[in-house]
Amino acid sequence: MITINNLSFAYKKQAPLFKDLSLEEGAGQIIGLLGKNGAGKTTLLQLISGLLTPNAGEITVNGQIPIKRSPEFLEQIYFVPEEFIMPTVKIFKFVEAHAGFYPRFDRTLFNDLIKQFELDQNKVLSKMSHGQKKKFRIAFALSTKCQVIILDEPTNGLDIPSKAIFRQMVAGALEDDQTVLISTHQVKDVETLIDKILLVDNGRIIFNNTIIDLSEKYDFKIVSHLPEQVLYSELNPMGYKVVTAANGNTSEVDIELLFNAINDGVKFN
Amino acid sequence: MNNTFNINRFGKLLKQQYQLAGKTLALALASIFIGYTLILLIFTFNNAYIATMEWLPFFIILNSAIALPFAAYAFPAFRSKEKTFDFLLLPCSVTEKFTLNLIIRIIAPWIVLPVIFYISSRLATELALWYFPQSNIEGFRLWAIFSQIDHDDLFFAIVSIILTGLIHQSVLFTGATVFRKQPLIKTLLILGAVAGIIIFYFYIIIGWVEIYKNGRIPWFAVFENNENTVYYLIGVEIALLITTLAYAFYRVKEKEIA
Numbered sequence: 001m002i003t004i005n006n007l008s009f010a011y012k013k014q015a016p017l018f019k020d021l022s023l024e025e026g027a028g029q030i031i032g033l034l035g036k037n038g039a040g041k042t043t044l045l046q047l048i049s050g051l052l053t054p055n056a057g058e059i060t061v062n063g064q065i066p067i068k069r070s071p072e073f074l075e076q077i078y079f080v081p082e083e084f085i086m087p088t089v090k091i092f093k094f095v096e097a098h099a100g101f102y103p104r105f106d107r108t109l110f111n112d113l114i115k116q117f118e119l120d121q122n123k124v125l126s127k128m129s130h131g132q133k134k135k136f137r138i139a140f141a142l143s144t145k146c147q148v149i150i151l152d153e154p155t156n157g158l159d160i161p162s163k164a165i166f167r168q169m170v171a172g173a174l175e176d177d178q179t180v181l182i183s184t185h186q187v188k189d190v191e192t193l194i195d196k197i198l199l200v201d202n203g204r205i206i207f208n209n210t211i212i213d214l215s216e217k218y219d220f221k222i223v224s225h226l227p228e229q230v231l232y233s234e235l236n237p238m239g240y241k242v243v244t245a246a247n248g249n250t251s252e253v254d255i256e257l258l259f260n261a262i263n264d265g266v267k268f269n
Numbered sequence: 270m271n272n273t274f275n276i277n278r279f280g281k282l283l284k285q286q287y288q289l290a291g292k293t294l295a296l297a298l299a300s301i302f303i304g305y306t307l308i309l310l311i312f313t314f315n316n317a318y319i320a321t322m323e324w325l326p327f328f329i330i331l332n333s334a335i336a337l338p339f340a341a342y343a344f345p346a347f348r349s350k351e352k353t354f355d356f357l358l359l360p361c362s363v364t365e366k367f368t369l370n371l372i373i374r375i376i377a378p379w380i381v382l383p384v385i386f387y388i389s390s391r392l393a394t395e396l397a398l399w400y401f402p403q404s405n406i407e408g409f410r411l412w413a414i415f416s417q418i419d420h421d422d423l424f425f426a427i428v429s430i431i432l433t434g435l436i437h438q439s440v441l442f443t444g445a446t447v448f449r450k451q452p453l454i455k456t457l458l459i460l461g462a463v464a465g466i467i468i469f470y471f472y473i474i475i476g477w478v479e480i481y482k483n484g485r486i487p488w489f490a491v492f493e494n495n496e497n498t499v500y501y502l503i504g505v506e507i508a509l510l511i512t513t514l515a516y517a518f519y520r521v522k523e524k525e526i527a
Contacts, residue, residue: 051357051526070272074360085351087289097288100281101360 001026002048002148002179007057009047017043018203021057027147028176032194033183034259039200041183042082045150048181049079061148075103078146080137082153086125091136094125104145109173113139116165131157138166142173151182155189167193187255197255199262207262211253218268219244220254232261274364282361282369298385305331305389313397317404322417324409328386336378336434341441341453343374344521348449354526363522371514375438383411425499432506439513446520
């Protein structure tokens with residue numbers, strides 16, 4: 001459970017990034033954190049993981065205050081940042097050195113994930129490509145079975161087959177008490193994965209809804225001619241991508257279209 | 270769960286250090302041994318007579334040259350944002366992470382470096398005696414050096430030496446928690462500035478204001494010709510040591526990614 005109450009935060013000598021931001025998210029979800037560049041997605045993730053101190057307000061993760069960085073809290077959270085440096089050790093050595101800190105670490109799952117990503121356990125981490133390192137970090141993160149897993153731009157640097165494997169992995173490796181927070185610009189990569197969308201803009205959460213709810217209430221489709229009752233439309237080589245109120249059927253949510261519609265001022269209830 | 274210090278978790282942290290940095294550490298120790306031996310070989314091969322006391326400058330200079338920069342680069346994760354990120358999120362308490370660095374960067378050199386110096390000096394002595402059998406070289410023996418100090422002063426001498434070394438290390442160690450890049454140089458610059466201010470202060474009050482004139486007694490005169498001065502100095506040194514380490518702990522505890 002992640003609870004944020006009236007969070008305010010500003011970097012030194014900069015305008016406030018968040019002002020009175022509140023949020024409550026239960027366990028067992030894959031949440032997509034979306035927003036424009038500089039909206040504060042990474043900062044919000046760093047605040048949730050205790051890497052930054054809020055100027056005001058309170059954050060709790062499973063009842064723990066992140067900034068205290070108690071081992072009990074740190075055992076429950078794993079953060080895969082966008083950029084990282086890996087030590088000059090082989091994969092198996094890294095796992096030996098770190099797995100013990102995570103009580104629920106699943107070595108069988110790790111071996112399986114590494115196999116799926118086609119990584120060699122005897123390869124030296126620092127000598128791997130960025131994409132390979134990222135695959136390793138994602139596999140390690142999922143294997144920790146931490147209750148909160150944070151992935152910041154996880155698909156950056158992954159090739160096309162790996163992106164598909166990534167989606168399968170995240171969907172398949174999670175327990176009911178785990179929450180995954182994914183921050184990304186590349187919404188297409190996580191479209192079929194996430195349960196919920198959080199949209200951050202100007203220091204506020206401007207949209208917070210589940211994919212199921214959206215797909216029941218709205219139609220996301222491509223049409224050759226613009227219908228009359230359209231909430232939002234975009235030109236498309238095949239005609240128009242449109243969002244309309246649902247006509248009783250559910251449709252697959254086009255997150256990119258949704259994102260653009262919200263940024264255009266369309267209100268989704 | 271003990272969130273302050275757990276011996277099992279600390280054991281895992283030690284094991285992790287060994288697994289991640291064991292090879293680098295072994296290489297560093299081997300390099301130090303080779304470096305010490307080469308320098309001491311030059312010393313023994315160029316002197317037909319060496320008394321035990323003559324090893325002392327080498328002992329102090331070589332060990333300080335290694336131990337002080339080593340302390341100044343404590344918390345290596347703080348040198349980059351990415352590594353700081355992983356350091357802060359490693360599931361161990363601040364006390365455990367701090368203690369590990371304290372042991373590796375401050376305490377361990379007091380044991381490891383003298384041992385390496387002793388082995389290197391013995392090797393250099395034996396090789397010199399083998400090559401120049403007529404030379405008269407006394408081996409390095411730390412206790413033989415201490416035995417030259419007056420017995421009554423020995424305890425204070427040893428305590429003072431250890432405290433002085435620890436203070437130097439702890440100041441540089443603290444610098445490593447404050448400065449991200451070039452912590453050694455930046456800490457030395459700050460120390461230089463502080464020393465400059467102190468020297469300037471005494472110059473002003475003694476030389477310029479002529480504080481001793483007209484029978485006036487400055488505040489520091491309490492230390493002059495006082496048999497308790499050594500206790501005051503040791504007390505000041507202990508206070509300084511605790512203060513610098515406490516500040517370093519605070520810096521690590523309050524560390525953020527920004």
